[in-house]
Amino acid sequence: MRTLAAWLSVAAIAFPGAAAxxxxxxxxxxxxxxxxxxxxxxxxxxxxxxxxxxxxxxxxxxxxxxxxxxxxxxxxxxxLAAARTVIVTAPTAEVHEQADAASPLVFRAEKDVLLEFGEKLSSGWVRVKHRDGTSGFARAQDVWGE
Incomplete structure (x- = not known):
């Protein structure tokens, strides 16, 4: 009979990164x-x-x-800092007032712009803040580091 630890080590080899x-x-x-x-x-x-x-x-x-x-x-x-940022990886990331593409547009961020990370929502949006203080929600697929 395999122990839980043995099963987890097999799973880690078969599916690297899946458990972490x-x-x-x-x-x-x-x-x-x-x-x-x-x-x-x-x-x-x-x-x-x-x-x-x-x-x-x-x-x-x-x-x-x-x-x-x-x-x-x-x-x-x-x-390394505990404070988190994300980097725009899409050509342009649209940042909206709410986590909804139909909500008003707050600003656009071009590729490679750094934004302060707030939180990642299960709906596929990320709360972000520009260094000028403007904040809103960007699609998670348009940024990296969340």
């Missing part, structure tokens, strides 16, 4: 991304302040992350 909830953070200050969890690793590129990243795994002072483009790299844990 996604964890997103944002970059608190411009930081270098590395190919290994060490400053002796190869420097890949600098990631800008506010960029959302998906946390894959943490090791001591380092965190392995994935960005919106799918790049996987290591960042120093101290460079």
């Amino acid at each position: 909830a996604l964890e997103f953070r944002s970059v608190s200050e411009a930081a270098v991304l590395y190919d290994a969890p060490s400053k002796q690793g190869k420097k890949l590129f600098v990631i800008q302040t506010g960029t959302p990243v998906e946390v894959i795994v943490g090791l001591d002072q380092w965190t392995k992350v994935r960005d919106a483009a799918g790049t996987i790299a290591w960042i120093e844990r101290k460079s």
Whole structure:
């Protein structure tokens, strides 16, 4: 008879990522991304302040992350903030007053614009806020990092 732990480990291999909830953070200050969890690793590129990243795994002072483009790299844990942002991945994201395309349009955000993350609704919308203070709801499919 298999134990629950054995079943879960088999399920994790058969369905990687299925059991884990996604964890997103944002970059608190411009930081270098590395190919290994060490400053002796190869420097890949600098990631800008506010960029959302998906946390894959943490090791001591380092965190392995994935960005919106799918790049996987290591960042120093101290460079990550608990505050969350999303990045517009669609050519244009329309932000409405309510989580409804028929509600009044508040603003449009172009691709690669960073927005403050509020909450993700089960209806497929995300509450967002622009740095100018304007807020509303964008379709979850138009942003990444939620």
